[in-house]
Amino acid sequence: MRQHRTAPGETAGSPGLSEALRARAVAELLAARDRTTALTATLDDADLVKQHSPLMSPLVWDLAHIANQEELWLLRRVGGREAMHPRIDPLYDAFEHPRAKRPTLPLLAPSEARAYGHEVRGRVLDLIGRLGSSGAVTGFGADLTGPGAEFALGMVAQHEAQHDETMLATHQLRSGPAVLAAPPPPGPADAAALPAEVYVPGGPFTMGTSAEPWALDNERPAHQVDVPGFWLDTVPVTNAAYARFIADGGYDDRRLWTADGWAHRQQAGLTAPLFWEWDGGWVRSALGVKEPVVPDEPVVHVCWYEADAYARWAGRRLPAEAEWEKAARWDPATGRSRRYPWGDEEWTPARANLGQRHLRPARAGAYPGGAAPCGARQLLGDVWEWTSSDFLPYPGFTAWPYKEYSEVFFGPEYKVLRGGAFGVSPVACRGTFRNWDYPIRRQIFAGFRTARTAAEPAPERA
Numbered sequence: 001m002r003q004h005r006t007a008p009g010e011t012a013g014s015p016g017l018s019e020a021l022r023a024r025a026v027a028e029l030l031a032a033r034d035r036t037t038a039l040t041a042t043l044d045d046a047d048l049v050k051q052h053s054p055l056m057s058p059l060v061w062d063l064a065h066i067a068n069q070e071e072l073w074l075l076r077r078v079g080g081r082e083a084m085h086p087r088i089d090p091l092y093d094a095f096e097h098p099r100a101k102r103p104t105l106p107l108l109a110p111s112e113a114r115a116y117g118h119e120v121r122g123r124v125l126d127l128i129g130r131l132g133s134s135g136a137v138t139g140f141g142a143d144l145t146g147p148g149a150e151f152a153l154g155m156v157a158q159h160e161a162q163h164d165e166t167m168l169a170t171h172q173l174r175s176g177p178a179v180l181a182a183p184p185p186p187g188p189a190d191a192a193a194l195p196a197e198v199y200v201p202g203g204p205f206t207m208g209t210s211a212e213p214w215a216l217d218n219e220r221p222a223h224q225v226d227v228p229g230f231w232l233d234t235v236p237v238t239n240a241a242y243a244r245f246i247a248d249g250g251y252d253d254r255r256l257w258t259a260d261g262w263a264h265r266q267q268a269g270l271t272a273p274l275f276w277e278w279d280g281g282w283v284r285s286a287l288g289v290k291e292p293v294v295p296d297e298p299v300v301h302v303c304w305y306e307a308d309a310y311a312r313w314a315g316r317r318l319p320a321e322a323e324w325e326k327a328a329r330w331d332p333a334t335g336r337s338r339r340y341p342w343g344d345e346e347w348t349p350a351r352a353n354l355g356q357r358h359l360r361p362a363r364a365g366a367y368p369g370g371a372a373p374c375g376a377r378q379l380l381g382d383v384w385e386w387t388s389s390d391f392l393p394y395p396g397f398t399a400w401p402y403k404e405y406s407e408v409f410f411g412p413e414y415k416v417l418r419g420g421a422f423g424v425s426p427v428a429c430r431g432t433f434r435n436w437d438y439p440i441r442r443q444i445f446a447g448f449r450t451a452r453t454a455a456e457p458a459p460e461r462a
């Protein structure tokens with residue numbers, strides 16, 4: 001069972017299944033369900049069962065899969081209950097059926113999927129109300145008691161929130177009129193006064209966590225990493241900067257691309273970010289709306305190869321994952337690693353663009369209330385940020401609760417993304433959170449920022 005020890009250099013987490021954590025789990029489960037409902041209530045049944053892209057599941061699969069995982073982990077593993085509908089389990093096992101094949105399965109209809117989710121949730125709320133302070137349910141148990149039950153609640157809340165992000169990406173790939181709406185995010189108040197880059201001093205810092213109760217296995221354990229001094233972009237790379245890379249022939253200059261990147265650029269015919277088209281100026285389609293590209297918004301829907309080529313064009317490089325985390329968490333005043341760039345306190349709407357409150361990234365320089373100690377802004381929220389790093393285990397990694405959570409993905413095939421995007425829930429976003437994907441992926445809400453090693457002379461800024 002996972003231990004919740006506090007490592008040196010890390011802020012202490014909750015010691016047990018506290019009342020506060022249980023209340024937060026309930027709030028996060030309800031918030032995720034509100035979002036799931038908003039993402040599916042505005043579509044008719046035909047749109048819910050249709051596959052909008054072979055990269056994505058039909059939305060009705062996500063609906064029942066969310067319920068099935070919640071039943072599996074909370075009702076069966078924590079609560080010790082029998083399976084409600086054992087026949088459907090294999091249909092909703094993400095490892096049994098690739099996304100492209102899911103529309104061919106005998107899936108639950110939208111009304112059945114909703115009813116299943118509703119029934120599971122009712123039983124889960126009842127179960128949470130009866131969890132003892134040790135996390136054990138009287139008469140049941142197995143391995144998910146105590147800290148295990150505490151973790152399972154957070155894991156299930158994060159799971160639904162992560163599917164809400166996936167479902168938003170499905171909406172982005174869907175053709176048809178807009179069905180989702182949200183107010184615009186706040187604009188930057190003082191962006192013009194911000195330096196182009198910030199300095200992060202060299203030295204060791206604590207990376208990863210052993211204290212966050214809801215951190216996933218790949219974020220653990222906390223460990224020391226020595227990171228030499230480096231400079232990091234204060235804000236993510238903007239559409240305007242990226243358009244200059246395009247105009248300067250960046251997509252046609254083989255020297256800027258890795259061999260794999262150039263081969264992919266040629267084979268896939270990449271010439272601009274996904275969803276961009278040229279119409280006398282750059283225009284982008286987003287969630288059913290076509291509009292001119294906003295110059296000072298972070299660029300989004302670029303793959304790792306494009307981010308890497310841009311960085312080389314700018315005379316810079318992508319930050320390593322450890323650099324990104326040090327910039328986001330390390331507080332030189334205390335020598336400790338924060339939970340979030342702004343400190344150890346939980347997210348508020350003034351700190352980062354998260355939770356699908358706004359359905360686009362905020363302009364570069366927004367959210368001064370979420371700045372890291374080094375001065376970098378928007379490290380959490382707005383867009384995922386590609387790093388130069390492969391997805392690898394930390395020293396002392398232990399797979400939990402199952403190998404397919406992270407371990408089977410470790411290796412050079414996947415690149416790490418950090419920070420979370422506007423479609424990510426606060427419950428699934430923190431300074432230690434690690435995302436990973438193939439370097440060709442563009443449908444995810446990913447952008448990037450660039451870095452340079454301190455010893456190098458300052459290049460001409462593009």
Ligand SMILES: [Fe+2]
Nearest residue numbers: 065094159163
């Ligand atoms: Fe899932």
